[in-house]
Amino acid sequence: MLPQELTPWQALRRSLRLVAQAAPRELRRLAYINLITGIGPSISLLLSKIVIDEVTAYLKQGSTDPPMEVLLGNSLLLWSVAIALGVNLIVDSVDAIGTNLFASLRDRVEGFVRGKVLDKVSYFDDIALFEMPELLNLLELTEKGLARVQRLSFIVAATFVGVFTFIPSVLVSASIGWWVPLVLVVSATPSIFVEMRHHRKSWRVEETQSSVSRKMGIYSKAITSPDFAKEIRLFSLQDVLLDRWQGLFETLFSNMEQVRREGTLTVMAWSLLGGLGVAAPYIFVVLGVLNRTFTVGDLALYTGIILQLRRSLFILIAHTGDLYDVSLATAPIFQLLDLEPQLVSGSQRVLPSGSDRAHQGIQFQQVGFRYPGTDQPAVLENLTFHIQPGEMVALVGENGAGKTTLAKLLVRLYDPTVGQILWHGQDLKTLDLTALRSRIAVVMQDYARFPATLRENVGWGKMADLQDDDAIHTVLQEAGIAYLTDTLKHGLETPLGRQLENGIDLSGGQWQRVAIARALMRLHQAELLVFDEPTAALDPKNEHEIYRIFRSIAQGRMAVVVSHRLALAKLCDRIIVLEHGQILEAGTHDELMAQQGRYHSMFTRQASSYRDEPLYSSVG
Numbered sequence: 001m002l003p004q005e006l007t008p009w010q011a012l013r014r015s016l017r018l019v020a021q022a023a024p025r026e027l028r029r030l031a032y033i034n035l036i037t038g039i040g041p042s043i044s045l046l047l048s049k050i051v052i053d054e055v056t057a058y059l060k061q062g063s064t065d066p067p068m069e070v071l072l073g074n075s076l077l078l079w080s081v082a083i084a085l086g087v088n089l090i091v092d093s094v095d096a097i098g099t100n101l102f103a104s105l106r107d108r109v110e111g112f113v114r115g116k117v118l119d120k121v122s123y124f125d126d127i128a129l130f131e132m133p134e135l136l137n138l139l140e141l142t143e144k145g146l147a148r149v150q151r152l153s154f155i156v157a158a159t160f161v162g163v164f165t166f167i168p169s170v171l172v173s174a175s176i177g178w179w180v181p182l183v184l185v186v187s188a189t190p191s192i193f194v195e196m197r198h199h200r201k202s203w204r205v206e207e208t209q210s211s212v213s214r215k216m217g218i219y220s221k222a223i224t225s226p227d228f229a230k231e232i233r234l235f236s237l238q239d240v241l242l243d244r245w246q247g248l249f250e251t252l253f254s255n256m257e258q259v260r261r262e263g264t265l266t267v268m269a270w271s272l273l274g275g276l277g278v279a280a281p282y283i284f285v286v287l288g289v290l291n292r293t294f295t296v297g298d299l300a301l302y303t304g305i306i307l308q309l310r311r312s313l314f315i316l317i318a319h320t321g322d323l324y325d326v327s328l329a330t331a332p333i334f335q336l337l338d339l340e341p342q343l344v345s346g347s348q349r350v351l352p353s354g355s356d357r358a359h360q361g362i363q364f365q366q367v368g369f370r371y372p373g374t375d376q377p378a379v380l381e382n383l384t385f386h387i388q389p390g391e392m393v394a395l396v397g398e399n400g401a402g403k404t405t406l407a408k409l410l411v412r413l414y415d416p417t418v419g420q421i422l423w424h425g426q427d428l429k430t431l432d433l434t435a436l437r438s439r440i441a442v443v444m445q446d447y448a449r450f451p452a453t454l455r456e457n458v459g460w461g462k463m464a465d466l467q468d469d470d471a472i473h474t475v476l477q478e479a480g481i482a483y484l485t486d487t488l489k490h491g492l493e494t495p496l497g498r499q500l501e502n503g504i505d506l507s508g509g510q511w512q513r514v515a516i517a518r519a520l521m522r523l524h525q526a527e528l529l530v531f532d533e534p535t536a537a538l539d540p541k542n543e544h545e546i547y548r549i550f551r552s553i554a555q556g557r558m559a560v561v562v563s564h565r566l567a568l569a570k571l572c573d574r575i576i577v578l579e580h581g582q583i584l585e586a587g588t589h590d591e592l593m594a595q596q597g598r599y600h601s602m603f604t605r606q607a608s609s610y611r612d613e614p615l616y617s618s619v620g
């Protein structure tokens with residue numbers, strides 16, 4: 001699932017196509033406006049030549065007529081002055097329209113491309129996108145690319161001006177001599193390649209340093225995130241985090257700085273050649289005026305046009321370099337848009353129900369799993385077991401044994417590396433993901449705290465019932481937090497999370513119950529419940545209540561619960577003890593206690609700490 005390489009040319013073509021798709025109207029209008037602002041200065045220069053020649057000719061006559069009379073009497077002079085002023089006026093006023101149009105173009109393009117990226121990321125079924133360093137680096141580079149897309153809009157707009165200034169400048173300067181535009185263009189050409197090489201080098205540094213800038217992002221988020229704010233202060237971690245961020249910044253900055261310094265020197269050296277290219281025609285024109293081949297008006301026109309041609313070439317060269325930079329930087333956007341998930345939905349929308357008992361339920365058949373992109377040993381190995389319909393299974397084991405990973409495979413956030421998982425006899429991979437997930441109610445260990453209202457945090461468990469107050473009140477009741485609708489100022493419409501305006505934060509246990517309520521929303525259609533550490537944030541009294549809820553909702557369904565609290569495991573029909581990703585023991589509580597193996601020792605240890613709790617009372 002690694003990103004495919006893309007040439008800068010391919011990326012540029014696709015970026016320009018996106019710009020054209022995002023804002024065709026703005027682009028068209030900008031072209032018209034820039035046509036005016038582009039050719040305006042050339043027209044002004046031509047008119048200035050006429051004005052200067054007419055004024056010089058008049059002065060040569062030695063006449064003493066009143067100036068206003070002379071101006072009104074000479075229609076060529078009068079019209080030239082009037083049109084020159086008119087052109088300046090038009091250029092100035094459309095300039096303001098151009099600025100606004102450019103701002104719309106930039107925003108539209110940015111919104112359009114970002115929208116496409118967000119769409120791709122949110123519908124990307126393969127969760128590996130958020131867990132593999134290579135893909136996280138790609139996401140980081142995509143952010144940089146999105147920032148450059150704005151630049152692309154600017155380049156496109158400025159290139160219009162450059163081209164529209166360039167063409168009349170070439171035509172007028174060719175009237176001095178055919179070789180004039182040629183000398184100017186040829187002397188400026190090497191700068192284009194130097195600019196491109198410089199941008200390529202800078203981008204290579206950015207690309208190779210993407211993991212450095214991602215780490216900078218991680219530290220900067222840690223420093224600014226409310227999640228870390230308390231512990232950073234309590235453990236005085238400010239210096240550690242700031243030093244790490246600063247160290248990474250210095251590394252990145254010094255690498256970029258070196259490339260920039262080298263780039264500036266070479267670009268400057270080659271610009272000198274461009275300067276020499278200007279000198280020859282400029283001196284030629286001055287000499288031409290002195291030997292009377294050219295008029296004084298020609299001097300103003302030609303020197304002006306030579307400098308204008310040079311300037312427009314400069315703009316075009318700078319933008320060619322910039323365009324190259326943008327094409328390098330936007331490549332990750334297309335790499336992301338082209339990224340094919342390894343985990344794809346199956347096509348079967350109607351889920352099987354299992355023709356005979358042997359095929360009913362969920363079967364793990366020699367399942368093994370290794371996280372993609374890691375060279376660590378397999379996290380799960382050779383797992384074979386069967387969850388019967390209506391059976392409640394507890395997964396227990398030490399930290400890192402692979403319980404959460406197994407739960408992730410069960411809800412198809414990942415596919416097994418080897419073996420298969422069958423849902424009523426059929427491989428999970430063949431089933432439509434949305435259909436499959438609609439049959440599963442999940443509370444993950446790292447459940448989400450959506451920055452949204454209480455209604456949404458719960459109702460998003462089943463979108464169709466989002467506005468159904470009764471349905472939401474029922475699950476809040478079942479999860480034991482019905483009181484929230486009374487205690488929170490705006491009831492169900494209260495925003496949850498401090499980052500929202502007027503947002504209220506809940507306690508850890510309340511958030512966990514909100515996550516449980518969300519899972520309960522799809523209970524009536526769920527065949528499988530997966531609860532990963534559902535009581536981690538709860539006190540013992542609340543924990544018992546959740547056990548009770550869990551048992552009652554699990555009745556008649558398949559249920560898998562991951563828990564370190566063996567009192568909950570004891571309530572289950574079967575307990576699977578995992579160790580280093582393998583099944584160490586499996587059986588009922590009584591069977592495992594009788595075996596006197598790992599489960600027995602874990603349970604006994606816990607029971608001695610929770611002696612007063614009735615659920616542990618079967619021991620000692």
Ligand SMILES: Nc1ncnc2c1ncn2[C@@H]1O[C@H](COP(=O)(O)OP(=O)(O)OP(=O)(O)O)[C@@H](O)[C@H]1O
Pocket residue numbers: 131371374379397398399400401402403404405406
């Ligand atoms: N996204 C990931 N990428 C790579 N390795 C991972 C990832 N998530 C977990 N692991 C590794 O997989 C192993 C099993 O982790 P898992 O979270 O499944 O354990 P667990 O039994 O649920 O642990 P705990 O009881 O602490 O929650 C660990 O060694 C962990 O380092």
